[in-house]
Amino acid sequence: MTKFTDPVFQAQNSLRADVNYMMEDFLGAEGITSQEIEAIGQGIQTGVQSLKLRRSEMAWRDLPYGQASVVEEIKKFAGAARERFANFVVLGIGGSALGPLAVHQAVNHPQYNELSREKRGGPRFYVLDNVDPERFAALFDVIKPEETLFNVITKSGSTSETMAQFLIIRSLLRQVLGERYHEHLVATTDREKGNLVNIARAEGYHLFFVPAGVGGRFSELSPVGLLPAAMGGIDIDGLLAGAAYMDKWISESESLWDNPACLRAVLHYLALRRGKNISVMMPYAEGLKLFADWYAQLWAESLGKRFNLKQEEVFAGQTPVKALGVTDQHSQVQLYTEGPFDKVINFLAVDRFRQVVDIPKDFPEIPGAAFLGGHSLNGLMEAERQATEYALYKARRMNTTLFLPEINEFSIGQLIYLLEVETACTGELLGINAFDQPGVEEGKNATYALMGRPGYENKREELAGAAAKLERFLLRRKQA
């Protein structure tokens, strides 16, 4: 038995979901009634049941299990690579970047790259998830390619941004390393499809595979996320154990009222029906800041759909917003408490931070400073979270809280899995396909056309023939 499978550890690190402040019992007419939830009846049954039935089509639901051999391979590979390289760089975008970033930030030191190699115990950690030339060039002002391992991650093996980065870096590595350049590249991609797997095989890169049927935004618990996590020294068994624990909780729930993922899904669905078209993710922990980014992709791409499964035009979706406590109390909370009744605010709370910082009792004569003395930053953070929740409740604004006893691999694994199932369940209730993204094709094709890719001549003509912009709607300063 490892720590993560010890029932005592599990009980101490189990998430809790609080939905009190979604309900009529607290918000009055602005809240949701238990009857409303029950009355969906058929909808819930359809949604939750079909989610159970269709589990076989959702390969990502089984990622907590059956990866023993790939987990061993990842650990072995990462163990050696952590010794050998000074820097580790993920080349990926979207689902290939957001999960690795969120998990790294959550579990590892907040100033990871600035620590000494000794304190870090492994290479510096970077994710290049954009093609901005300034940022790309800047990275090579602080890392040397010959000391760096690059993990190229693209499930399709054909993502333009990632392939462009790969082409540049491969060329750079060949210049400085000659024949041994391939040792600095590790690819994570589909086993069969796409260009990357062929190139990697031909040139001898180490390869990891995204399991079939696991889409980008549901891939964090596959090698897409596990390899970067292991490279950052994170215990990937803990992530998977947390996910398995949450899967059991969800799967063994006898009622919707015990099922945190599906109850939260139903509440968001009902909120959407009442016109709450915004869902804010607001962790009260710097370590969870990038989880709001990860969630934003999951929620937006999964639910933002023009057509439902019956091919009716529905323009579904709820726009995710990223916020951070306590920081955004000084930026967004004014709007959340006084603005339109158009959102659900989802707090993430942490019971025990991994550090305690005390506030000294100085300036007893100054009331505005004296009341802080003798408390800790921990206490202040918690008081502010509770105060904000209370202020929203008093203003009758829907809000939920997910509690993490502590930020660690096990709690993070639970959080990932919970939000993934919640998203899938909301998709079922909306009657849409949560696992595709047809809306990005137009932009991709237009990019190909603008880049002169053969085969996209018609699209290029379409673009050229589009109505020209009008000068009167393009404002320039008249020079003196």
Next chain:
Amino acid sequence: MTKFTDPVFQAQNSLRADVNYMMEDFLGAEGITSQEIEAIGQGIQTGVQSLKLRRSEMAWRDLPYGQASVVEEIKKFAGAARERFANFVVLGIGGSALGPLAVHQAVNHPQYNELSREKRGGPRFYVLDNVDPERFAALFDVIKPEETLFNVITKSGSTSETMAQFLIIRSLLRQVLGERYHEHLVATTDREKGNLVNIARAEGYHLFFVPAGVGGRFSELSPVGLLPAAMGGIDIDGLLAGAAYMDKWISESESLWDNPACLRAVLHYLALRRGKNISVMMPYAEGLKLFADWYAQLWAESLGKRFNLKQEEVFAGQTPVKALGVTDQHSQVQLYTEGPFDKVINFLAVDRFRQVVDIPKDFPEIPGAAFLGGHSLNGLMEAERQATEYALYKARRMNTTLFLPEINEFSIGQLIYLLEVETACTGELLGINAFDQPGVEEGKNATYALMGRPGYENKREELAGAAAKLERFLLRRKQA
């Protein structure tokens, strides 16, 4: 004449505002008509005129001018401090943090703190804008207080988070430095109000002042933003010159159709009236990523208001969303093109990046890679921006673009000033006070009560007497 006042430089670095894809001419019934804009007539006149009339009440509008002596003092102070200190840390939150962060990221090197001291030319740059104990403690794993200058920024001089950080750091500095600790503290605060100014005077910290009548979120061009910028080696004359240039453009516009701030305000106002309750800020440049955060505070706190100026309950506001091109094409654009017609997307585009990165012509036999070769990341970034804009236009989604010829002090100064006036103008059209934030009082008071601050006993009783949460809405896993 400096570079920034040279008409040729100014013309080459002037922003442009494109609102074509807000209009009926392109979006059909989903767009706004010129007639609609004209028909607001009285509203525009009221809004824009009252903004002109009330300029005397908006001290921030005059920040581009009349700061010559404080600018000199900042330059002198920063010049010496950049030599002396290894690290510079802002202690601030909200308006005291977001502007300094956005400007630093925009103008300076993307890996600034990881550069050598020599390349950087000054201290490492940090902003502590939260009271998270893990992040707070972590900073002191990588910096030594005795090598660090701390800039405590709070206009009111009583912000709990900032004062708590200040108390801890003051105590720490006294421990390691004894009597000379005060040389490591510089305060930016109100000249008269609050605790900080009194403490700073009593203990001999260098002091800079937030001009009267300049609220936190409109303070970036005051010493709040100028001192951190100067500490990062940024030419603050350029920021102010850019703002002055934009002020002239706005003020000298003879018609709404020439005024980028007010025309954009009218368009957002009309969009809001049509139910677009979301405004996305999506820079296509990593350097502008944090400008979306800065904008989010400006837009949310200024416009999110329960009451209008007539004290009628209006629950006004448009929720800002932060996005980033091209990264969020793989996260948010699916929703933007296929989801509800509930948002305006505001792109920021950069004509010339400060780096060019070429993509090599390898793999001519693989079409998915070959089309990239011979282009640059710059070209790819621009093609993707145009393609996304085109895809949104085809899906009839409202979008605007602000073009920056290049990211530099002058263009950034323009951008700040434009968005500030745009926000104020939108507030006028909505008939609300864009310069207060009454909605945060409830949370502040509840925090004081929970922290046991004397004088808040009644609030504490109110909190204790609030309806207790119900166990049935608090989900815990039943342990096996």
